[in-house]
Amino acid sequence: MIGSITEALSIVKNGEQVNETVELLSSYEPLHFQTFLKAHLCDLSGGKLFYINTYGYDQLNRGMQETNGNRSSSSAVLLLDWADLHPSLSWRTRAELSFVGEKEFETESLQFVNSVVEWVRSRVGLKTVLVLPAFDWLPLMDSNSPDMPGNTSLLAKRAICDLGLRVVAERAYVVEASGEIDFRSLLNAGSPFSAQNADDTSGKCARLLNRVPRKKAVIVDLDNTLWHGVLGEDGVDGIQCGESVRGRPYLVFQKFLSRLKREGIFVAYASKNDPKDVESALSSSNTWLNQIDFAAGISGWNPKSEMILSICEELGIGLDSAIFIDDSPVERALVNQDLPQVLCLTPPADGRKWKRFYDDLQLAVWTESISQEDLIRSAPFERSRRSTYERMSGSSNYSHLLGMELKLRSQENAFSDARSLELINKTNQFNLNGVRVSDASWKEKAAQEGSFCYSFDLSDRFGPYGTIAVCTGEVNGPDLQIHNFVVSCRALGRGVEAMVLDYIVAKLKPDKILCNFSQTERNEPLRIFLESVIRDFNSKTDRVGEQDLYTLEIEIPKLRALADLIHHEGGVTLVDTN
Amino acid sequence: MLTPIEKLELIFEAILPSEINVRKRTRLNCSVWDSLQQLNLILAIEQEFDVALSDNDVQEIESFEIAVAILSEHGVAI
Numbered sequence: 001m002i003g004s005i006t007e008a009l010s011i012v013k014n015g016e017q018v019n020e021t022v023e024l025l026s027s028y029e030p031l032h033f034q035t036f037l038k039a040h041l042c043d044l045s046g047g048k049l050f051y052i053n054t055y056g057y058d059q060l061n062r063g064m065q066e067t068n069g070n071r072s073s074s075s076a077v078l079l080l081d082w083a084d085l086h087p088s089l090s091w092r093t094r095a096e097l098s099f100v101g102e103k104e105f106e107t108e109s110l111q112f113v114n115s116v117v118e119w120v121r122s123r124v125g126l127k128t129v130l131v132l133p134a135f136d137w138l139p140l141m142d143s144n145s146p147d148m149p150g151n152t153s154l155l156a157k158r159a160i161c162d163l164g165l166r167v168v169a170e171r172a173y174v175v176e177a178s179g180e181i182d183f184r185s186l187l188n189a190g191s192p193f194s195a196q197n198a199d200d201t202s203g204k205c206a207r208l209l210n211r212v213p214r215k216k217a218v219i220v221d222l223d224n225t226l227w228h229g230v231l232g233e234d235g236v237d238g239i240q241c242g243e244s245v246r247g248r249p250y251l252v253f254q255k256f257l258s259r260l261k262r263e264g265i266f267v268a269y270a271s272k273n274d275p276k277d278v279e280s281a282l283s284s285s286n287t288w289l290n291q292i293d294f295a296a297g298i299s300g301w302n303p304k305s306e307m308i309l310s311i312c313e314e315l316g317i318g319l320d321s322a323i324f325i326d327d328s329p330v331e332r333a334l335v336n337q338d339l340p341q342v343l344c345l346t347p348p349a350d351g352r353k354w355k356r357f358y359d360d361l362q363l364a365v366w367t368e369s370i371s372q373e374d375l376i377r378s379a380p381f382e383r384s385r386r387s388t389y390e391r392m393s394g395s396s397n398y399s400h401l402l403g404m405e406l407k408l409r410s411q412e413n414a415f416s417d418a419r420s421l422e423l424i425n426k427t428n429q430f431n432l433n434g435v436r437v438s439d440a441s442w443k444e445k446a447a448q449e450g451s452f453c454y455s456f457d458l459s460d461r462f463g464p465y466g467t468i469a470v471c472t473g474e475v476n477g478p479d480l481q482i483h484n485f486v487v488s489c490r491a492l493g494r495g496v497e498a499m500v501l502d503y504i505v506a507k508l509k510p511d512k513i514l515c516n517f518s519q520t521e522r523n524e525p526l527r528i529f530l531e532s533v534i535r536d537f538n539s540k541t542d543r544v545g546e547q548d549l550y551t552l553e554i555e556i557p558k559l560r561a562l563a564d565l566i567h568h569e570g571g572v573t574l575v576d577t578n
Numbered sequence: 579m580l581t582p583i584e585k586l587e588l589i590f591e592a593i594l595p596s597e598i599n600v601r602k603r604t605r606l607n608c609s610v611w612d613s614l615q616q617l618n619l620i621l622a623i624e625q626e627f628d629v630a631l632s633d634n635d636v637q638e639i640e641s642f643e644i645a646v647a648i649l650s651e652h653g654v655a656i
Contacts, residue, residue, distance in 0.1 A: 004625055005589070005621065005622040005625050005626060006580075006585050006588055006589060006622065006625075006627055007627045009588055009589065009592040009593075009622070010588065012592065013591075013592065029614050029615070031617060031618050031621065032618060032622070033620055035592075035618075182621075183634075184633075185617060185621060187613055188613070188617055189617050191598075195621050195622075195624075195625040196625075
């Protein structure tokens with residue numbers, strides 16, 4: 001929450017205007033919703049001021065026509081009102097305050113619902129948020145008691161819920177508007193939002209439009225965080241995580257962590273305890289989670305920030321992908337100070353306050369869809385896979401990979417696979433230039449003549465990895481220009497990068513391969529790989545936004561020789577599934 | 579920390595932008611001051627100063643000066 005309109009206006013005043021538009025559609029004047037949406041977006045994007053385009057009173061249809069996916073590439077928020085379903089559901093109706101017959105209502109509302117679903121469908125690949133009207137905003141159209149909904153309101157609610165379900169199926173976001181109505185603003189401008197509701201609801205929309213990457217790991221303290229009690233003092237039998245007033249919130253917390261683990265989040269612990277005590281606690285029947293449920297865990301007497309660093313290193317994730325949960329304010333403050341990238345959360349001491357904590361946690365780990373890769377990441381075999389490869393690291397050739405049975409599978413025209421764009425936008429270490437691609441420019445890229453997008457799945461003797469590499473670019477006569485090239489950090493050190501580029505060369509047979517390289521803070525592994533296959537680093541420089549882009553030429557014979565070596569020494573194979 | 583008068587100025591500047599000095603701004607000399615901006619202005623004032631303006635107040639606020647006077651009537655030390 002921003003808190004007040006003045007605060008929102010101050011944020012907007014200090015923002016930097018960017019050339020990006022968010023369409024805000026409604027059949028009424030959105031008043032302060034517009035200001036708050038602008039402020040929330042500005043806040044979340046680090047000071048970017050988006051242009052918010054509105055369409056004016058009673059102009060919802062025009063707005064939908066102009067923001068149809070064929071004509072617009074901007075994100076859109078549609079504020080729904082009950083009266084959009086049928087004019088009789090308006091406090092401002094020009095007719096009597098009464099309800100039309102059920103038949104008429106159903107016919108008209110279905111027509112409107114269909115038009116919204118069509119609009120959302122036309123915007124596939126673009127971010128679209130639908131804000132459902134709050135139930136409290138429904139006018140009193142029949143003679144029922146305010147304590148009991150009448151048929152009218154039940155029918156209207158059913159129509160709105162159906163719309164929500166159909167729109168979610170089209171991969172748009174659905175938000176519920178906050179409740180309380182501002183009656184004066186509704187009567188004068190048609191907007192039912194009070195300032196507080198506008199702040200709250202626009203905040204939800206902004207978070208969906210400007211999503212930060214999903215966190216990948218939850219690292220928890222143990223005493224009074226994962227269970228109630230102090231292991232060193234209370235002993236294994238004294239800690240509580242079960243059917244007691246004190247233990248129940250911790251039991252639910254452990255079940256929640258177990259659910260996150262099933263959804264692909266690493267769960268790990270960092271605890272100041274004797275490792276032997278921790279081991280016996282986590283193998284006792286006193287806790288819901290067992291040692292095997294943790295992707296990593298460190299106990300001892302080192303500072304927590306050191307433990308977190310080691311855990312992130314072991315899991316192969318960046319510090320900005322980690323959440324740290326500890327009941328001790330001192331530990332949280334120290335981690336905040338040493339590792340500011342880590343998100344620190346506080347477990348409530350009072351069982352009544354846990355819901356808010358779950359909301360914060362869920363917001364950080366939420367994903368639209370749980371991919372196969374997410375599930376694999378937390379699979380039981382993943383820990384032994386990691387330790388096996390760790391033991392091999394440092395080898396100077398590829399023969400150590402021989403027994404791993406590494407097998408790549410290619411997918412041609414992978415533009416339509418949502419995982420391709422996701423991987424490009426979330427990979428840091430092995431990323432050609434760190435350029436993030438918006439949904440709209442991805443769509444444009446896919447439609448462009450000569451463009452290509454290959455993605456690659458990997459498996460080894462432990463099981464699948466899912467999609468681990470994506471390469472996009474375009475064919476310009478005899479030249480091949482690579483725009484994006486990423487390999488998941490989980491697949492680094494397996495020779496994958498050379499194998500997939502070699503496959504693309506064999507497939508498209510270019511005379512020359514050029515790539516748009518940019519050095520970022522974190523793509524050192526990519527730069528080291530490039531050094532082994534490019535002609536030189538001193539080629540011409542472009543500047544795109546704030547990034548220096550180097551056009552580098554990859555030497556095809558060097559690349560082919562490297563891929564041959566990886567294939568023969570390491571036994572890495574690539575299967576063409578197209 | 580803004581004083582009450584500075585807060586009111588910020589609200590006027592953001593909702594009713596004009597080249598006229600903010601303290602001299604009126605409905606007549608400010609071209610963007612229409613009925614919708616009037617509502618935006620009222621909502622912002624009510625929320626910022628935690629006051630509930632009556633429908634009469636809403637009608638009467640037609641200049642920065644009047645806004646100051648009405649806020650004073652509502653006990654805001656402005």
